[in-house]
Amino acid sequence: MPTILITGAAGRTSGFVLRALLESDSVAPSDIRLFVRSQEAAKKVKTRHPQLPDSAFVLGDYLEASTLPPALAGVDVVFHNAPAFQALESAMGISLIDAAKQAGVKHFVYCSVLFSVLTKLLNHKAKFYVEEHLIESGLNYTILQPSSFMQNVNLERVVSTGVLPAAYSPKTLQGYLDLQDLAEIARLVILDPQRHNRARYDLVGENATFEDVAREISKATRKEIKIESISRDQILGRGATHLSALSESEAEGMDRMMFYYDKR
Secondary structure (H helix, E strand, O other): OOOEEEEOOOOHHHHHHHHHHHOOOOOOHHHEEEEEOOHHHHHHHHHHOOOOOHHHEEEOOOOOHHHHHHHHOOOOEEEEOOOOOOOOHHHHHHHHHHHHHHHOOOEEEEEOOOOOOOOOOHHHHHHHHHHHHHHHOOOOEEEEEEOEEHHHOOHHHHHHHOEEEEOOOOOOOEEEEOHHHHHHHHHHHHHOHHHHOOEEEEEOOEEEOHHHHHHHHHHHHOOOOEEEEOOHHHHHOEOOEOOOOOOHHHHHHHHHHHHHHHHO
């Protein structure tokens, strides 16, 4: 089996991909290497997956060049999912791609975003530049371009409160993809990369408005679900949505995204 490096291993999206790989009969814990920023992050992942050996974890920083070669040494396939709304997301991805090429990585799988060409959105624009660099790098690659995730709706909270918070117009049609489906697709690509070499895949699931989502939850739970518009301050506050702004640049990116989604 190839050695697989997963970046952002303590994060939500990479966590789904890691679980899908570990549940595969083709992958052993020793085949996986996990790139994390801290010992705390490693402990978080190890708690979820105690079968992973301590040697599976490598600590590093995308922008600290000396930490990348040890993480990539002997790696065959990279699955890269960057932290969202980071001001230096493009630089992080470009740095990792360059290090992967130098290390002799055979295939690079990049989890980007649906319609990365929508550069009015800062989070899309950042991924656009990473895609461009990857395509021009000479590496074998696959680019996954998922829409928004179903898990962005905090279902437990919606059902308990009877309220679906709407950060933009409840009539805007949005794409929803289940993270389990994304993980299954990523697993297929990672385990058979040559079959998907130089491919870019739009990954979409159900198209729905907030009104549609509220209606479906109401139907499934037999409980009335109301839509409640939330303010900018609520959007940026922890716990109001799946988003949590940590810096001015992240807040700016979220502001632009919500404004854009409100119109389109």
